[in-house]
Amino acid sequence: MNKVAVIGAGSWGTAFAIVLADAGNEVTLWARREELAQAITTSHENPDYLPGIELPATISATSDVAAAMAGAEVVVFATPSQTFRENLGQWAEHVPEKAVMVSLMKGVELGTLERMSEVIAEVTGAGPERIAVISGPNLAKEIARREPAASVVACADESVAKWLQDMCHGPAFRPYTSTDVVGCELGGAYKNVVALAVGMAVGLGFGDNTTASVITRGLAETARLAVALGANPLTLMGLAGLGDLVATCSSPLSRNRTFGEKIGQGMTTEEIYASTRQVAEGAKSCSSLRALAEKHGVDAPIATAVDLVVAGKITAQDMIQAFIARDTKAETD
Ligand SMILES: NC(=O)c1ccc[n+]([C@@H]2O[C@H](COP(=O)([O-])OP(=O)(O)OC[C@H]3O[C@@H](n4cnc5c(N)ncnc54)[C@H](O)[C@@H]3O)[C@@H](O)[C@H]2O)c1
Numbered sequence: 030m031n032k033v034a035v036i037g038a039g040s041w042g043t044a045f046a047i048v049l050a051d052a053g054n055e056v057t058l059w060a061r062r063e064e065l066a067q068a069i070t071t072s073h074e075n076p077d078y079l080p081g082i083e084l085p086a087t088i089s090a091t092s093d094v095a096a097a098m099a100g101a102e103v104v105v106f107a108t109p110s111q112t113f114r115e116n117l118g119q120w121a122e123h124v125p126e127k128a129v130m131v132s133l134m135k136g137v138e139l140g141t142l143e144r145m146s147e148v149i150a151e152v153t154g155a156g157p158e159r160i161a162v163i164s165g166p167n168l169a170k171e172i173a174r175r176e177p178a179a180s181v182v183a184c185a186d187e188s189v190a191k192w193l194q195d196m197c198h199g200p201a202f203r204p205y206t207s208t209d210v211v212g213c214e215l216g217g218a219y220k221n222v223v224a225l226a227v228g229m230a231v232g233l234g235f236g237d238n239t240t241a242s243v244i245t246r247g248l249a250e251t252a253r254l255a256v257a258l259g260a261n262p263l264t265l266m267g268l269a270g271l272g273d274l275v276a277t278c279s280s281p282l283s284r285n286r287t288f289g290e291k292i293g294q295g296m297t298t299e300e301i302y303a304s305t306r307q308v309a310e311g312a313k314s315c316s317s318l319r320a321l322a323e324k325h326g327v328d329a330p331i332a333t334a335v336d337l338v339v340a341g342k343i344t345a346q347d348m349i350q351a352f353i354a355r356d357t358k359a360e361t362d
């Protein structure tokens with residue numbers, strides 16, 4: 030039995046805590062609010078993020094980050110990407126010296142254009158053998174209901190990826206290993222932006238031809254940038270790329286697709302933010318991924334257009350028309 034701290038008791042932190050507990054680990058979940066931590070520990074339910082789902086008794090919760098991390102061999106982070114650097118700055122002193130840190134987050138930081146594994150490395154000074162990411166088609170509600178799913182555990186040190194794989198392999202969760210941290214992280218962040226575009230198309234009333242076209246060109250765009258940053262193109266054809274893209278773009282459970290759908294139906298970004306407390310990472314990462322692509326000379330029409338729509342500079346209808354009107358070219362260019 031390994032001791033694991035999961036930092037962030039939102040949808041995914043809680044669902045992944047279930048995966049870890051089902052796989053036989055002792056899990057402590059950190060919640061920002063004391064009343065939520067108490068509810069989780071005493072009633073074995075997260076009423077705010079996963080109501081109606083019974084949590085294993087081996088999950089306890091606390092709002093004290095030092096207590097959550099004390100003695101942990103693995104510290105898993107599941108909070109929003111854009112505030113993570115600031116959060117980690119306060120948490121870093123409590124991370125046990127040898128603990129492996131795992132990012133579940135799917136965003137790229139605005140301004141620095143860094144992936145979350147890069148933020149962890151910068152803030153904590155940890156080497157690549159202590160930093161991993163887990164990413165794949167893993168909608169939190171389905172995972173929490175123990176519906177079968179697969180995912181990718183990526184770490185530059187393959188033996189650490191294998192150790193984490195064993196730790197989270199459970200009755201309904203099948204992890205694969207990878208050493209391609211860049212590819213997994215970019216697949217996870219980019220699919221949120223593509224899901225926004227797909228949601229917009231759905232909100233405008235378009236059907237499966239439109240969504241399949243956006244998904245496929247979204248995968249091409251993701252792979253172009255990921256490969257420019259050193260990723261293995263096959264990673265983007267796998268669970269952390271195509272798999273997550275399909276799940277997120279197809280599912281009404283996706284916050285990113287839903288966010289896009291609401292824009293397509295005519296709501297403004299501000300109205301959508303006011304209507305939900307859950308994070309839709311793509312609404313910020315469209316900007317950082319667009320900038321990252323520009324920095325590396327990579328053509329990124331979907332990230333660019335989604336960024337313009339989210340910023341209110343063009344409409345969702347303008348975006349779709351612009352996709353169709355772009356200069357024609359060979360599919361594989
Ligand atoms: N929900 C999913 O299905 C899913 C699956 C895979 C990956 N992810 C990724 O995991 C990350 C977390 O997503 P989530 O679904 O758990 O989000 P969520 O909105 O359900 O929960 C976010 C959690 O972070 C906390 N939080 C919010 N702002 C904070 C701040 N400023 N400082 C500290 N804590 C803060 C909230 O209290 C909450 O516990 C995101 O990067 C997301 O893309 C989500």
Ligand SMILES: O=P(O)(O)OC[C@H](O)CO
Binds near residue numbers: 276286
């Ligand atoms: O609800 P979303 O859009 O944040 O997507 C959730 C997961 O990332 C799906 O794998």
